[in-house]
Each structure stands twice: as C-alpha cells, then as structure tokens.
Amino acid sequence: MESAILTLVSQFKAYAGNDGAANTLSKDEFHSLLTSQLPNYVKDSGEPDFVGRLMSSLDQNDDGELTFAEFWQLIGKLASKQGGFSPS
Template identity: 70%
Template structure:
C-alpha cells in the first residue's frame, strides 16, 4: 500500500502547479489528470460541464482548485466502487 500512496502523491504533484499553485489542481490540470491517469473513469466526464460538476462536488472550499485532500475524496469513492463497498 505504501507504493500505491507514493504513486498517488507523485501523480498529483506531476499535474499540480502548472497553472498556479504547486499544491493544487486547477480545472485544466484536473481534467488532464483524469484523462491521463483515470481514462476509464474520465469517459463519464468527457464534456467540460461534466468535469466542472465533478470538480465542484470535490472542491470543499469553492476556490476553483483541488487540494490533495479534496482530490483524495474521488480516489476513496473510486476505490470503494472497485472493491464493491457501499457508501
């Protein structure tokens, strides 16, 4: 599990900071991360409006960017779905 956590953090950092803060994902960075790292999931969010809606549901402080903690919510949901765990 430690390797998985390192991979998740590394990938987040690889996409964060290109549009501003190195510790957050902008909408564009989030969209690129989805397409690159979660391509099967991203198929459900192929329109800009769908990506905006998903990002808005994760963006707890409504600043238009995702912190790692906010992004982690998505990862938790995806892992729960993958494992067949109810939410």
C-alpha cells in the same frame, strides 16, 4: 499499499502547479490528470462538463482549485466502488 500511496502523491504533484499554485489542481490540471490517469472513468461518464461538475463536488471551499485532501475524496470513492463497498 505504500507504493500505491507514493504513486498517487507523485501523480498529483506532477499535475499540480502547471498553471497555478504548486500544491493544488486547477480545473485544467484536474482534467489532464483524469484523462491521462483515469481515462476509463472520464470516458464512461458520457456527461457534458463531467469534469467541471466533478471538480465542484470535490472543491469543499469553492476556490476553484483542488487540494490533495479534496482530490483524495475521489480516490476514496473510486476505491470503494472498485471494491464493491457501499457508500457510508
């Protein structure tokens, strides 16, 4: 699990800060991360502006950027879904 956490953190950091704050993801950075690291998740959505709506649902303080804690919500949801765990 430690290597999985290190991978998640390093991927977040690799995409964060390319066009703004170094510790947050802008919408474009989030879109890039999703399409390169979670392509099946984005591809299977089939909804227009899926990334924008997803980002809005995760952006708790509505600042247009995702902190790692906000991004982590998505990872938790995806892991729960993958594991067959019901949402709480």
